[in-house]
Amino acid sequence: MLCVLALEDHGVKPGSGEVLVTGATGGVGSVAIALLAKLGYTVVAATGKASEEAYLKTLGASSVVDRATLSAPGKPFQKERWVGVVDAVGSHTLANALAQTRYGGVVAACGLAQGMDLPTTVMPFILRGVTLVGIDSVMAPLSKRQRAWDRLARDLDPTLLETMVLEVPLQDSVAQAAALMAGQVRGRVVVRIAD
Numbered sequence: 001m002l003c004v005l006a007l008e009d010h011g012v013k014p015g016s017g018e019v020l021v022t023g024a025t026g027g028v029g030s031v032a033i034a035l036l037a038k039l040g041y042t043v044v045a046a047t048g049k050a051s052e053e054a055y056l057k058t059l060g061a062s063s064v065v066d067r068a069t070l071s072a073p074g075k076p077f078q079k080e081r082w083v084g085v086v087d088a089v090g091s092h093t094l095a096n097a098l099a100q101t102r103y104g105g106v107v108a109a110c111g112l113a114q115g116m117d118l119p120t121t122v123m124p125f126i127l128r129g130v131t132l133v134g135i136d137s138v139m140a141p142l143s144k145r146q147r148a149w150d151r152l153a154r155d156l157d158p159t160l161l162e163t164m165v166l167e168v169p170l171q172d173s174v175a176q177a178a179a180l181m182a183g184q185v186r187g188r189v190v191v192r193i194a195d
Helices: 002-009 027-038 050-059 091-100 123-127 142-155 158-163 170-181
Strands: 018-021 042-047 063-066 082-087 101-109 131-134 165-169 188-192
Touching (some): 002 082, 002 101, 027 050, 027 142, 027 158, 042 050, 050 063, 050 158, 082 091, 091 101, 091 123, 165 170, 170 188
Parallel strands (some): 018 082, 042 063, 082 101, 101 131
């Protein structure tokens, strides 16, 4: 929700163009897609899991792109496409998303699933006026957190939220961690400590 608020606060409006969500099948990406779609944005989901296209479209993605189109080193300045981006991946994916963001667009960066580096140039910032907003959920002030929670309560469909969560007993947590590291998990995994 903090990413969606950042896009809104910087003037990205529904109907103004496509919004890219990277790491789309993860917990952050899944929630971002559901929120953005409900608010009327045209959402493009980037994932390496082609088998999850139906899931992403159920959440509200209008189209799905292969993450490979973003994850390799790219040119520092590319054809404009995105009016906004929610990036949970970092590294080359974030660099390519920035290079493809339209004039005056906004990129909200909140993760580093691919890496913590950012191999890019200043070109998107000084030639297209792209804004890169860092999203911090750990030290965010209470007022910002309250605003996000209020909006989540209003804008997140609880039935969609249920499709994003897998609950496992404690004894299955090691196997789920291995599946997560192998890229075989979507959404969030909740570990049930006691029955």
